[in-house]
Each structure stands twice: as structure tokens, then as C-alpha cells.
Amino acid sequence: MMGDSQATPPQDDEPRHTTSRRQWLASAAALGACGSAGLLGWRLARAQDMGDAQVVQVTARRFAYTPSDIVVRAGVPIVLEVTAMDFAHGMNFPDLGVRADLMPGKVVRVTLPAQPEGIVEFLCDNFCGDDHENMHGRLVVQA
Numbered sequence: 001m002m003g004d005s006q007a008t009p010p011q012d013d014e015p016r017h018t019t020s021r022r023q024w025l026a027s028a029a030a031l032g033a034c035g036s037a038g039l040l041g042w043r044l045a046r047a048q049d050m051g052d053a054q055v056v057q058v059t060a061r062r063f064a065y066t067p068s069d070i071v072v073r074a075g076v077p078i079v080l081e082v083t084a085m086d087f088a089h090g091m092n093f094p095d096l097g098v099r100a101d102l103m104p105g106k107v108v109r110v111t112l113p114a115q116p117e118g119i120v121e122f123l124c125d126n127f128c129g130d131d132h133e134n135m136h137g138r139l140v141v142q143a
């Protein structure tokens with residue numbers, strides 16, 4: 001980009017104009033040198049946030065989540081693609097303040113922030129029948 005603008009300087013600029021333009025170019029180049037590195041770093045960080053989320057498929061049906069132990073890596077955002085098979089179950093992670101209404105037959109994406117190592121419990125919070133209280137599972141976060 002810089003090469004292009006230097007290779008074809010505008011012919012009709014006044015000298016003063018040219019000077020200020022040159023100063024602008026110099027500071028732009030200086031900015032670009034460290035600025036683009038910073039921007040690159042930012043882009044990489046964003047890409048990791050977005051692209052490296054671990055995706056896990058989960059199904060929900062009376063009265064269980066499958067898998068009931070969802071094993072994920074610590075420190076990496078989590079996306080659960082949850083399909084309810086038979087009812088609009090409600091997936092609730094009380095400790096994370098995250099819940100989602102599941103739609104029978106549809107994939108619902110439940111996004112969770114990166115977690116430290118440990119266990120995070122989740123449950124069904126839409127009453128779905130006699131064993132509703134037993135419909136729960138665990139996010140098993142491993143280092």
C-alpha cells in the first residue's frame with residue numbers, strides 16, 4: 001500500500017502540501033510499523049476467540065441429557081449444539097447464569113465462556129414430566 005502511493009506521487013500538489021503529506025506518510029508509516037503488529041495480534045486473538053471455541057453436540061430427551069457428562073477443555077470458550085428430541089426442555093447452568101429454551105427437533109447453540117478446571121452442573125428447568133427433577137448433567141472441565 002505504502003509502495004503504491006510513493007510510486008505514483010500526485011503531480012499537482014503544492015510544496016507545502018507535499019511536505020505535510022510527507023510528514024503524514026512518515027507518521028503513518030511509523031504507526032503502521034507498530035500499529036499493524038498490534039492489529040495483527042488483535043485479529044489473531046479474535047480468531048482464537050471465535051474459531052477455537054470447542055463445539056459439543058448434546059441431545060436432550062425425557063429425562064436425560066446425552067452425554068450427561070460433557071467433557072471440555074479449560075480456558076476455551078464452549079459452544080453446545082443442543083437438540084431436544086421430544087420436548088422444549090430448558091437447559092440451565094445456574095452457576096454461570098446461562099439458560100436456553102430448547103426447541104424440539106432444532107439445534108440450539110448454547111454459548112458458554114471459557115471455564116477453569118472443575119465441574120459445572122446443569123439441569124432442565126422446564127418441567128417435562130415425572131422424572132424432570134432427575135434431568136441434569138455436568139460440564140466436566142479438564143485442564
Ligand SMILES: [Cu+2]
Pocket residue numbers: 061062063089090124125126127128132135
Ligand atoms: Cu426436561
